[in-house]
Amino acid sequence: MTSVVRNLRAVAVLGMVAGTMAAGTMLAGVPALAADPVKIGLILPMSGPFASTGKQIEAAVRLYQQVNGDSVAGRKVEVIVKDDTGVAPDMTKRLAQELVVKEKVSVLAGFGLTPLALSAAPVSEQAKTPMIVMAAASSVITTKSPYILRTSGTLPQSAATIAQWAAKNGATKMYSMVTDYGPGIDAETVFKTRFAASGGSVVGDVRIPLKNPDYGPFMQRAKDTAPDAIFAFVPSGEGASFMKEFAERGLAKAGVRLLATGDVTDDDILPAMGDAAIGTVTAHYYSAAHPSPENKAYVEAFRKANGGLRPNFMSVGGWDGMHLVYEVLRKTGGKADGDSFVAAAKGMSWTSPRGPVAIDADTRDIVQDIYLRKVERQDGELFNVEFDKVAAVKDPGKGG
Amino acid sequence: MVSLPAESPQASDHASRGRPVTRLERRSRWRWHEILFWLAVASCPLVVPDDLVLASQVLIAGLFALSLDLLLGYGGIVSLGHAAFFGVGAYAAGLLARHGWGEPISGLLLSGALAGLLGFALSFIIVRVRGIALLMVTLGVSLVLHEAAVKGYAVTGGDDGLQGIVLDPLLGLFPMDMWGRTAFGYSLAVAFAGFLLARRLVSSPFGLALQGMRENGRRMAAIGAPLRRHSALIYTVSAALAGVAGALLTQTTEFVSVEVLGFQRSAEVLIMLILGGAGHLYGAFIGAAVFMIVRDQLAAANPEYWFFWLGLMLVLVVLFARGGIIGGIATIAAHFRKGGSR
Incomplete structure (x- = not known):
């Protein structure tokens, strides 16, 4: 009798293992079907104490695609959002690794706080994947990998x-x-x-x-x-x-x-x-009250798309990050490998809702009016x- | 009998009433499902080659939960601050690697030893308190260490985390790679070694004494068992194992954040263990796997509100599957068996 119990228990354990494995296999996901879209892995704090940052940036990214279309230079741009809870750098790093290895993203983006950006920097360097910092604001971040670009600002x-x-x-x-x-x-x-x-x-x-x-x-x-x-x-x-x-x-x-x-x-x-x-x-670097036609249109569209929410400086980092991706792809004719991407991005300048901005060709950091x-x-x-x-x-x- | 199958290893032993030695021998024999379990884990690189990073972190969390299982599931000693040892191990490994000691295996052992040393020192307090006081002491220690790590900016990097960890290739051959292959193999080897140690420990006379302590400490004292010495020993072993798990996380991610000492980590490991089933050894790994995979899936499907579903799942498991997943399934299995024999 007891041996039967033991065997059943064994079956139960096996079932668990099988379940675990099955879940793991599901995780592996299905291969992409469409003709080679450019994937952007957006890692943001969507829950936890810094969720407002994630919400603003995600909203701006979605808005950018809504306004400017979801394809550029003949390639569809696909955004994959991942939540890193804002306080777990080991999770950010794992998500970055998974996005590169599994989802084969061409660009990593987001990064709500400095520790999170720093933990993902080695992934960008190893995989030669461009990493667009849309929020984190320590000076040192852009020095941690030659593929890091910043569209927020520094303290x-x-x-x-x-x-x-x-x-x-x-x-x-x-x-x-x-x-x-x-x-x-x-x-x-x-x-x-x-x-x-x-x-x-x-x-x-x-x-x-x-x-x-x-x-x-x-x-x-x-x-x-x-x-x-x-x-x-x-x-x-x-x-x-x-x-x-x-x-x-x-x-x-x-x-x-x-x-x-x-x-x-x-x-x-x-x-x-x-x-x-x-x-x-x-x-x-940004105020929602900035008096420019670009900003007026931006604030209006942002509010309309998000139930009256006012865009903040985090959102504009997300908006400009997307703009950078689109402009680079236009310039490279759809080529998104790390070296061509960063080379094309260096020295680029445009008029953002916040005013004129440029990517410093030496530091890959943002140059902007304060x-x-x-x-x-x-x-x-x-x-x-x-x-x-x-x-x-x-x-x-x-x-x- | 109905309630017993939930703890079937103990139940079957009680039923057999053999001599202690044969009982221990029988318990330490490898069963086919155990071998299958480890084969299944080892087959991860073939089955889920793209998820090895997650798999290695599941193994690390499982090893950490296993260290708590020794303490809580077998020794009956509760702890709300087990992350203290995990974190000490993690920081020790990080600081060693950062200051030139890049060899992983010796770094891992040294870090584990350091965490064990801290555990041994603390055990002098731990053996003197029980119940709520024990919860407070363990919680307090982990909070103190967490604050120290936040404030010690020059050494630990504070909230920014410890940067610049450079590790030698494992065994001089395998550097850590993007796909997590080395990380997985290394984690699997260390987790399995830790498991063997834990398994050997709980099926030894010392392990039996521990379970006696858990079931009825006063009676154990009455028959002359050195309770404090047992408690101190298991606390030290558990701390060292937790430290090894922490060091493993540092070495596979090449980064340390203050979160390794955070209360959330202590709470999560407790959740994993309860979810999987305390006092089963395998409960630790199964709890960690279910918790982390479910969390990963929920967070991908619903990046904003996934905590809700996680919470709901925990409440349901605790309400309807006493003894965790292993216990719950065994109970269901026992009911079926009863129905069938009628």
């Missing part, structure tokens, strides 16, 4: 611009608050050097944890040092809770101004921040209204 671009503006506009004592990971440390370093070079002094600095940050105590500490202004960077999506604590701890009342990179007054969540955000000066903006109410909604700009900013984080 030093914004941080250097705001540092110079702050020094010119009467701030002498500033306090730096950044999130404790790659881009934050980049921002802090560049801000400190640029601000000091312009004659200001940083009276204190703090790095806030990336996960589950509580801004209250940090605000209090900043307030206690009585600076003229605070310099801040937090990742896209975190701005609302940052702003809430800034208001609640009464820093504005104590005469402390808030100067930040545009990540803090992210267009996606800015409308929900309320009057506390008004007057915040930021430097960044705007100075102030949060104002326009037609009843809060916007980052641009009032000045620094033209064609190269990434200062690479010593350029």
